[in-house]
Amino acid sequence: MPFLLPSLLVVAAQAADPPALAVQSVVPEGAAVAVLPWTNTPAALGDVRTPAGQRLATVAGSWSATHLHLQIVVEDADHVPAANRNVLWSADSVEIGLDLLGDGSATMPATTTGLIGDDDLKLIIGQLTDGPALAVLMSRTPRDDKALLAGVRIARDPADATRLVYRLDLPWAAVGVPGGVRPALGLDVQINDRDAGATDKTAYPWGTGLRGGFTAAQLNRFAFGAPDAGYAAAQWSDLLAWSATDRSVLSIATRSDAELTMRVSLGGSETAVVLPGGAGLRHHRIAVPAQADGTALVASLPGREAVAASQLAAGDVYQKLVDRLSGLAAEPGAHPFFVRHLVSMQALVVAEWARVQLLRGSDPRKAVASVGYMRDLLAGFNGEAGEWAAYLDGRRSLLMSYVSPHDQTVQYYDFGVPKDWDPTKAYPLFFELHGAGDDHPLNGPASRLGLTAQAVKRNGYDTPRVYAEIDRSGYWVHPFCRGNLGYAGIARIDVLETYEHVHNLVSIDADRRYLYGFSMGSMGTLTLSQLTPSRWAAFGAMSGAGSQGAPVRTYLLDNLTGLPFKMMIGGEDGGAKNFVAMAEAMRARGLNPELTVIDKLGHNYTAEMQQEMITWLKTKTRQRPARFAFTTVDNLTSECWGVRLGIDYGVPLRGGGGPRRDLRVVDETAQPFARATVAIAGQTVTIDSVGARRLALDFSKPDGLGLEGEVRVVWNGKEAYAGTAKPLNLE
Incomplete structure (x- = not known):
């Protein structure tokens, strides 16, 4: 049991006597900008101003027992609506950042960016041509967009038509935090202003917490005003225990002149706790000793609905998951592929548990997320994910891990089997590169293998499973590639190693292998297609994220000559301009990519887009041409149809810059490279090259030159070999 925390495993065996629970009064920490009054009518909180000092908007807010009430009045006579909710950020809109428990960055530095807890939330509201819209931009837990949208109203101010009024009545129930349960909350607003005819919006923040994303500790802080007498609310938090001392x-929160008696139940063992009364809104805190994993924690006040939660004990969760995976793998008659899947999952979990021990000190958020994902996986493997039939009938996809030959780390990929799978047969390969998003190693597995298959938590994905998983026309491979590294450097090596691993695992139809991807994966497809052109029958790039900061090397584009390439993107996608420019650069080199720009679509990976792409890919079959040219910039991807060029130098495949910088086209004189033109006539192979110091030739099928018997090789005008076809190394 590596890295086990045994103190948690014995908690359940402790005495059943209820512990003594002490009530502490909570004193508000930090200064508040203003007070949120207890009323349904928002009161003024502050103004949003331009850098020149001009007032652009007024922010107002208040709270009640059921809602947080916000109103933003924007001075905007020239309103530009968004085409759809997926591109609200690019048009006139309002972004709202909330730290609902007001705990800022918790134990982390105040400059920590990103969400800290489940109470942190960033959303956007805006007006479409057919009414208001809302989208959740950042959240650690799933949110009910429809419930949130129900509280959105956007209309012109009746008293001044140049003003647009954004009203949001946010239900406490929909965000999972009762109003006023902590002394304060964090709130920032950003006004996105886009003028008619402009190509982009200008952002005007109110506060500093939304600059560059989300920084909870920098959000404006507002105290809760006193509610009506009799108000009470409770909330469990810090439910993850690392040791028995946690x-x-x-x-x-209560508003009562008299003391109240609260009953707290820990796994059925109940304790009465007296809450002192007094004037105004009072805040109390009760610290509860760590319990065994899954213990029910319940708190109730007379006449009010009980507040329940469940203890999350890290060591227990980890050990239960490892034991469950081991137990399933040891069952008599378990299918070898199912066993491989279970062992792969266990290897990934054990590796992550080792990482957690370090993250607890450096980034508690990731450590907490790891345990949460493990709990999701445990629930999944206790249910459908623990059944081999769920993988055979396509309800789930397998996970295959391996030890990277490059750096000895555990890497993995999702792996779907075809319909009516026969392991003795060769099937097409659908090799899909994912877009950027949550780069936690367990996020994807937990999403796909948890109790209920959830939508992949990456920006733009809108279906629980991608179309290739549903269609099941061949093997589906979906490599992790260390998250968001853009399929460059070590992530590119991961792609190549995954390719080799799956070919050693199952039989692949070599002439029906397809490489495609979405967003960051689209750009990865563009790069890897140029570096490994002879491996694939066709390529698909969907919603490419601009140029990813990397130049398009014209001499590498030549590697795609004659190869089928389909490109798709939404017309409202922020990367559309560069994506179209990329297609034009390809056409300028004599290529013929099929480009589809989808009207009124933002940066989204829709089921319709995926189906069109997969259907198109399946019509393509790989064929070795009698003549081809190939250029390389390194020794890692320097082979085409069995001809490998040896060079003593290489260049990085990704430059600096951001995801949507202007497209840069680099001429072949700008970087060192090796190039070869290969012609096959009968049994003679003629190779003319520059920059190649060595040649390695493979005459085999299906990925080599495909020649047998007596062959002749002419290299740069001279006969380099004549004899039986065999692997050759020429200097």
Whole structure:
């Protein structure tokens, strides 16, 4: 049991006597900008101003027992609506950042960016041509967009038609945090202003918390005003315990002159706790000793609905998951591929548990996320994910891990089997590169193998499973490639190693292998297609994220000559301009990519787009041409149809810059490279090259030159070999 925390495993065996629970009064920390009054009518909180000091908008807010009420009045006579909710950020809109528990960055530095807890939320509201829209931009937990949208109203100010009024009544129930349960909340607003005819919006922040994304500790802080007498709310937090000395926290807010008795139940063992009364809104805190994993924690006040939660004990979760995976793999008659899947999952979990021990100190958020994902996986493997039939009938996809030959780390890929799978047969390969998003190693597995298959938590994906998983016309491979590295450097090596691993695992139809991807994966497809052109029958690039900061090397584009390439992107996608320019650069070199720009679509990976791409790919079959040219810039991807060029130098495949910089086209004189033109006539192979110091030739099928018997090789005008076809190394 590596890295086990045994103190948690014995908690359940402790005495059943209820512990003594002490009530602490909570004193507000930090200064508040203003007070949110207890009323349904928002009160003024502050103004949003331009850098020149001109007032652009007024922000107002208040709270009630059921809602947080916000109103933003924007001075905007020239309103530009968004084409759809997926591109709200690019048009006139309002972004709102919330730290609902007001705990800022918790134990992390105040400059920490990104979401800290489940109470952190960033959303956007805006007006479409057919009404208001809302989208959740950042959240660690799933949110009910429809419930949130129900509280959105956007209309012109009746008293001044140049003003647009954004009203949001946010239900506490929809965000999972009761109003006023902590002394304050964090709130920032950003006004996105786009003028008619402009190609982009200008952002005007109110506060500093939304600059560059989301920084909880820098959000404006607002205290909760006193509610009506009799108000009470409670919330469990800090439910993850690393050791038996940790404590979960019950936060309580009351407005009562008299003391109240709260009953707290820990796994059925109940304790009565007296909450002191007094004037105004009072905040209390009860620290609860760590319990065994899954223990029910319940708190109730007379006449009010009980507040329940469940203890999350890290060591227990980890060990239960490892034991469950081991137990399933050891069952008599378990299918070898199912066993390989279970062992792969266990290897990934054990590796992540080792990483967690370091993350607890350096980034507790990731450590907490790891345990949460493990709990999701445990629930999944206790259910459908623990059944081999779920993988055979396509409800789930397998996970295959391996030890990287490059750096000895555990890497993995999702792996779907075809319909009516016969392991003795060769099937097409659909090799899909994912877009950027949550780069936690367990995020994808937990999404696909948890109790209920969830939508992949990456920007733009809108279906629980991608179309290739549903269609099941061949093997589906979906490599992790270390998250968001753009399929460059070590991530590119991961792609190549995954390719080799799956070919050693199952039989692949070599003439029906397809490489495609979405967003960052689209740009990875563009790069890798140029570096490994002879391996694939066709390529697909969907919603490419601009140029990814990398130049398009015209001499590498030549590697795609004669190869089928389909490109698709939404007309409202922020990367559309560069994506179209990329297609034009390809056409300028004599290529013929099929480009489809989808009207009124943003940066989204829709099921319709995927189906069109997969259907198109399946019509293509690989064929070795009698003549081809190939250029390389390194010794890692320097082979085409069995001809490998040896060079003593290489160049990086990714430059600096951001994802949507202007497209840069680099001429072949700008970088060192090796190039070869290969012609096959009968049994004679003629190779003319520059920059290649060595040649390695493979005459075999299906990925080599495909010649047998007596062959002749002419290299740069001279006969280099004549004899039986065999692997050759020429200097």
